[in-house]
Amino acid sequence: MTRYIIRRVVLMVPVAFLVTVIAFGLLRLAPGDPVLTFSGDVRDPEILNAMRHSLGLDQPLPVQYVAWLGRTVQGDFGRSIRTHQRVGEAIVERLPATLELTGAALLFSVTVGLIVGTLSALNRNSALDLLATSLTIAGVSIPNFFLGVMLILIFSLLLRVFPPGGYAPLIDDPLENLRRIVLPALTLSAATLAVNMRQVRSSLLDVFSQDYIRTARAKGLGENAVIVKHALKNGLIPVVTIVGLQVGALIEGAIITEQIFFWPGVGKLVVDSLLGRDYPVVQATVLISALSYMLSTLLVDIVYGWLDPRISYSKAR
Numbered sequence: 001m002t003r004y005i006i007r008r009v010v011l012m013v014p015v016a017f018l019v020t021v022i023a024f025g026l027l028r029l030a031p032g033d034p035v036l037t038f039s040g041d042v043r044d045p046e047i048l049n050a051m052r053h054s055l056g057l058d059q060p061l062p063v064q065y066v067a068w069l070g071r072t073v074q075g076d077f078g079r080s081i082r083t084h085q086r087v088g089e090a091i092v093e094r095l096p097a098t099l100e101l102t103g104a105a106l107l108f109s110v111t112v113g114l115i116v117g118t119l120s121a122l123n124r125n126s127a128l129d130l131l132a133t134s135l136t137i138a139g140v141s142i143p144n145f146f147l148g149v150m151l152i153l154i155f156s157l158l159l160r161v162f163p164p165g166g167y168a169p170l171i172d173d174p175l176e177n178l179r180r181i182v183l184p185a186l187t188l189s190a191a192t193l194a195v196n197m198r199q200v201r202s203s204l205l206d207v208f209s210q211d212y213i214r215t216a217r218a219k220g221l222g223e224n225a226v227i228v229k230h231a232l233k234n235g236l237i238p239v240v241t242i243v244g245l246q247v248g249a250l251i252e253g254a255i256i257t258e259q260i261f262f263w264p265g266v267g268k269l270v271v272d273s274l275l276g277r278d279y280p281v282v283q284a285t286v287l288i289s290a291l292s293y294m295l296s297t298l299l300v301d302i303v304y305g306w307l308d309p310r311i312s313y314s315k316a317r
Contacts, residue, residue, distance in 0.1 A: 117200025139194025
C-alpha cells in the first residue's frame with residue numbers, strides 16, 4: 001500500500017503541471033485586460049504601461065508562465081491584482097467557509113442518501129421507493145442555481161424560516177451559523193444526494209441477491225445484523241467511489257452556490273476574481289481544486305482496502 005500511495009503521489013506531478021498550463025493559457029485567451037479592469041477611469045498609456053510592467057504582464061507569455069510556476073512550486077502564488085493581498089492569504093481566509101459548506105453538504109448527502117437508499121432497497125416498489133426515485137430524478141435534473149433561488153423564495157421570502165444569505169462564523173454564533181448554512185447546503189447537496197440515494201439502492205439490491213446473504217439469513221441471523229454486517233459493507237464499495245468523485249463536484253458547485261447565497265468562501269472569491277481578471281487568484285484556486293480532487297480519489301482507493309480485504313494494491317510476486 002505504501003508503494004502504491006507513493007506511486008500515485010508521483011503521478012500527480014505531471015497532472016498538476018498540465019493543470020497549470022491549461023489554467024494559465026485559458027485565462028490569457030479570455031477577453032479582457034486586467035490592467036484596464038483594475039485602473040478604472042485611468043486611460044493614460046504611460047500609467048497603464050507602468051502598471052503592466054509592475055505586474056509582469058508586459059513580458060512574453062512563456063516568461064510569465066515560468067515565473068509564476070517557479071513561485072508556485074515554492075508555495076508563493078503571488079499577489080492579487082485587485083487587492084494586492086497575497087493569494088495564499090486570501091485563499092486561507094476564505095477556505096474555512098468553503099470547507100464548512102462543502103463538509104455540511106457532503107455529510108447531508110451521504111447520511112440521508114445512505115438512510116433513504118437503504119430503506120428504499122428494503123421496501124422495493126413501495127411508496128417510499130417511488131418517492132425516493134422521484135426525488136432522485138428531480139435532484140439530478142434541477143440545476144443548483146435554480147434550486148437555490150427557489151429555496152430562497154420559499155423559505156426566506158414566503159415562510160421566513162431561514163435567512164436568504166450571508167454568513168455567521170460558527171465560533172461567534174453557532175445557532176445563526178446553522179440557520180444560514182441550511183439553504184446553501186441543501187442547494188449544494190441536491191445533485192449528490194440524488195446520486196447517493198440511487199447508488200445505495202442499486203448496490204444493496206444487488207447485494208441482497210447474493211448467496212452469502214441468503215446463507216446468513218439461513219443461519220438465523222437477525223435482519224439488522226445481515227444488513228449492517230454483511231450487506232452494507234459490501235454494498236458501500238461502489239458508493240465510496242461516487243462519494244470520492246463528488247468532492248470535486250461539490251467544489252465546483254460551491255462556486256455558484258456561494259455566489260447565490262453571498263457565502264464568503266473560495267467560490268465567491270473565484271467569481272469576483274474572474275470578473276476582475278485577477279489572474280493569480282484564479283490560477284491558484286484552479287490548481288488547489290485539482291490537487292484536492294486528486295487527493296480525494298487517492299483516499300477512495302485507500303478506503304477500498306479497508307472495506308474489502310480482497311482488494312490489494314501490492315504487486316504479485
